């Protein structure tokens with residue numbers, strides 16, 4: 078997920094335009110900004126790229142998820158069905174709007190299992206939130222059908238999958254709303270940033286307001302704006318948006334390189350006995366930011382991850398990861414917090430501590446991912462592919 082690898086003159090030029098005027102804020106100062114509206118331009122470019130009618134650029138992917146959930150009307154008493162394998166931010170966003178995350182198993186797509194999601198939907202479910210982990214999509218056909226059948230919203234956490242598609246549609250644009258992260262280690266980066274896309278004008282209006290203290294943004298004088306509802310400050314700065322604009326223009330190039338590099342590593346690994354690959358519902362839409370594969374059992378997966386690391390190849394063994402897989406969310410299970418938590422949040426965390434997910438464990442204990450970089454030369458790619466295959470083969 079390496080947008081920062083190709084930082085260059087294009088990003089600097091966009092940032093310099095902002096620095097020349099000194100207007101670092103996305104709202105107001107109309108005359109002084111000399112026509113530069115980087116956040117607005119990035120929103121327009123995202124709409125064009127994703128086919129969504131509206132985009133709201135915000136300060137992070139976490140802020141995007143929080144804003145989207147609030148704009149979808151999700152709050153106290155509501156449940157959000159989401160997978161056991163995701164970055165903790167998805168879980169935090171649900172908690173932060175006062176709703177209850179209900180975890181459901183992942184399958185061999187490494188994303189939310191449609192069958193598990195169906196079993197988890199109850200009378201209080203307002204949203205199903207698949208997470209397109211490691212660059213590729215959940216089974217959106219089945220999940221979208223489930224949401225339509227139940228009359229609930231599909232919210233795509235596409236924070237790790239910018240540029241991916243499903244049946245030709247941009248990941249993030251299939252559900253009622255979708256969210257992207259542009260943090261420093263994502264496919265494209267603003268340094269820090271994120272976005273919500275939606276084609277529902279009411280959801281878009283509520284995102285616009287919620288991300289800026291409830292401002293209605295209808296007049297030309299920000300000081301005279303009305304505040305139709307509660308909101309917070311999830312604004313992006315013009316400097317960050319400027320970087321994002323240049324990066325978005327490079328996205329197709331990044332995807333092309335990622336896909337080529339991933340294909341080379343995949344074909345080397347395909348020859349290794351016992352290796353199977355993550356199932357990708359629409360392989361043509363894989364953004365290819367990671368290569369994810371399975372070993373036949375936990376022992377061999379642990380061994381392979383160790384051998385890869387010894388060979389200098391990054392191996393994400395998610396089963397042990399304390400940010401991405403529920404098994405090791407120890408800080409959440411122990412309700413560790415710098416401040417006293419509301420009773421509703423304590424109840425969610427207590428139930429997390431008492432649950433186990435054997436079906437997810439059966440998948441995650443065998444899974445390894447390795448990141449795909451942009452900057453490898455032909456020779457480095459070739460060497461990496463043979464080292465990867467040799468390391469994984471060494472566990473027998």
Ligand SMILES: Cc1ncc(COP(=O)(O)O)c(C=O)c1O
Pocket residue numbers: 137138139140163164166167208210234236237258259260270271
């Ligand atoms: C799946 C997922 N959701 C949400 C986020 C949050 O994004 P950010 O770091 O921009 O807040 C991340 C970031 O890693 C992520 O991987």
